Amino acid sequence: MMMERKKFVIIMAAGSGTRMGADMPKQFLELDGKAILQKTIEVFLEACPGISVITVLPQDHIAYWRNYCLERNFICPQILVHGGITRFHSVRNALERVPDGAVVAVHDGVRPLLSPGLVRDIFKKAEEKPAVIPVVPCVDTMKVLEMKDGELSAIPGATADRSVLYGAQTPQVFHSEILKEAYSMAYDTSFTDDASVLEKYGKSLSFMIGERLNIKITTREDLLLARAMISLNKD
Numbered sequence: 001m002m003m004e005r006k007k008f009v010i011i012m013a014a015g016s017g018t019r020m021g022a023d024m025p026k027q028f029l030e031l032d033g034k035a036i037l038q039k040t041i042e043v044f045l046e047a048c049p050g051i052s053v054i055t056v057l058p059q060d061h062i063a064y065w066r067n068y069c070l071e072r073n074f075i076c077p078q079i080l081v082h083g084g085i086t087r088f089h090s091v092r093n094a095l096e097r098v099p100d101g102a103v104v105a106v107h108d109g110v111r112p113l114l115s116p117g118l119v120r121d122i123f124k125k126a127e128e129k130p131a132v133i134p135v136v137p138c139v140d141t142m143k144v145l146e147m148k149d150g151e152l153s154a155i156p157g158a159t160a161d162r163s164v165l166y167g168a169q170t171p172q173v174f175h176s177e178i179l180k181e182a183y184s185m186a187y188d189t190s191f192t193d194d195a196s197v198l199e200k201y202g203k204s205l206s207f208m209i210g211e212r213l214n215i216k217i218t219t220r221e222d223l224l225l226a227r228a229m230i231s232l233n234k235d
């Protein structure tokens with residue numbers, strides 16, 4: 001019988017969050033009386049008790065987060081890692097703390113609204129598959145445009161067939177030795193998520209349908225939407 005892989009989650013929270021326009025990076029803003037980051041971590045602890053949590057933070061917010069957890073009595077063993085210049089560099093720092101032979105989820109700290117069921121399902125699928133990516137079908141009609149002299153214009157001949165387009169979300173889950181190998185490559189600006197790093201490394205990916213409500217809280221409107229979703233769920 002195959003040995004079960006030990007589970008890790010890397011919670012990405014080292015962004016500066018400037019698009020929100022708040023003083024605090026958005027992962028520390030409160031939702032339902034708790035920091036967004038705490039709510040996100042709690043979903044993983046509920047889904048997989050015993051999971052090892054690695055939280056990646058801006059260097060100058062590590063002490064703040066440690067104090068926040070103590071004051072709020074949020075007692076969860078976390079490995080705190082400082083972030084890098086881009087998300088890619090932040091993930092790479094965190095992977096130094098993950099052994100080979102494990103299974104590791106990489107999740108945006110600003111996606112607190114996923115269900116524990118999704119976390120369990122994606123780890124389950126990763127027992128068989130080395131790289132599992134949650135996606136949602138595209139509902140909007142997509143246009144391929146470029147910004148020229150301050151005006152948006154169509155790129156001639158470029159079209160996007162909506163029926164084959166899906167948005168990639170997190171948590172993306174990997175066998176750790178494969179993710180670590182892929183992350184030993186040099187940085188490329190096309191790396192917007194972990195799946196794109198693996199693809200460039202030549203590995204194939206498996207997909208499953210994610211959750212439309214698992215939004216990335218990026219702007220003030222997203223925060224309002226998240227608050228509304230939480231209060232609706234309580235009714």
Ligand code: C5P
Binds near residue numbers: 013015016090109218
């Ligand atoms: O910037 P973007 O929206 O792609 O960020 C996605 C996630 O990656 C956020 O949770 C953010 O905190 C994290 N991030 C990071 N290190 C960076 C940039 C972003 O951990 N240097």
